[in-house]
Amino acid sequence: VALRLMRSGGFARLTMRAMATELGVTPMALYYYIEGKDDLIRLVVEEVSAAWLPLQLDEDGWEESLGRHLFSVWEESARYPGLSSYLIDQPTLGVTQEAMEAGIAFFEQAGFDATDARLAWPFAMTYIHGRLSVDARLGHGAEAPRLDRLHARDYVRFGVDAVIRGLKAILESQPGNRQADRDELSRRARGAAKSTDPKSKIA
């Protein structure tokens, strides 16, 4: 019922009283099952974020993997307008500690050093939830063109591209991770490397 309320009227429509009315009970009946509104939202976020494509390093490289994840977060979350405005105000952006650690591990696997990996994940998530917050007010469907016939999808496409390119530039400027290393990583990705890879960041 909570998810349906949010899909039709956005996060603002999700109230204890509206839920009770939909269920045909008084508002206080809900408190028998949940601790309060924060608990209700936690369950909602759990449900919505389960539909996100997980952030994991696939064979076609971290750039493509990250792009797919961000698009998936955007598409799924966009069904619940205003949810990202809530998530962005939460510690760890509303996801569990484990999900955040998995996100950081992703960037370490991609070759970022420990500090940059811890900064890269919140950077990408902050952008995508920021974008979703903007979309919530403007509408995200094809029926809602903005300036110069640009649609919500154009904005997020540009943004995700810029996020990935920015992170790539930072990765390439890391000491010990310059052109020579990148060539090595490319070779490994193609399965052509049989050496011991002494400088590999992936191990």
Add this chain to the structure above:
Amino acid sequence: VALRLMRSGGFARLTMRAMATELGVTPMALYYYIEGKDDLIRLVVEEVSAAWLPLQLDEDGWEESLGRHLFSVWEESARYPGLSSYLIDQPTLGVTQEAMEAGIAFFEQAGFDATDARLAWPFAMTYIHGRLSVDARLGHGAEAPRLDRLHARDYVRFGVDAVIRGLKAILESQPGNRQADRDELSRRARGAAKSTDPKSKIA
């Protein structure tokens, strides 16, 4: 009074009733001077955004100019926790139509084509307000370290860097704006160019 309330208790503390109490009047007295709460927030945003360093192309290049602007928006807005969470939900991110057009013009002057300039400004602003929204809950001062002794300033520094590098990569991949043009721009910036600059994008 509104600004003071926000500085001490954040955006959530800015209520018509709290303002009235501070002023020693009843809530309805405010309606003689302002139309309602939306109008009050509009005036607050007007005041806060006036303190932002304007986004204008200075002699040290668009990258540095953009970096200064974003940091200034971050530092000034951070004094009013929760304000960015409101701004990010607004069309044109809470600024006036003119401010948005000036932002787009900035990216055109920097060499972005018309479409990318229209996408670049919201991208940068969406990120910085997203970042501010996260900071609002976690605190932004040096007294609030996060994971691994990283501070709010580290996150925004990394993010602004990534935003600029990402936009730079997009600019450089634009047709007619490749290495040859960039070398020319670099020469101009150093004041060494006395040619007529026929291909310059800045004019």
Add this chain to the structure above:
DNA sequence: ACCTGAACACCGTTCAAGT
């Protein structure tokens, strides 16, 4: 075990009335 009813402490705002 499951739910109700009254009440409290908040919101923004309308409408009519005061001086």
Add this chain to the structure above:
DNA sequence: ACCTGAACACCGTTCAAGT
């Protein structure tokens, strides 16, 4: 011109009481 007072339509939540 400037402000009050009562009231309305909302919130989330506490506490005591019902079956």
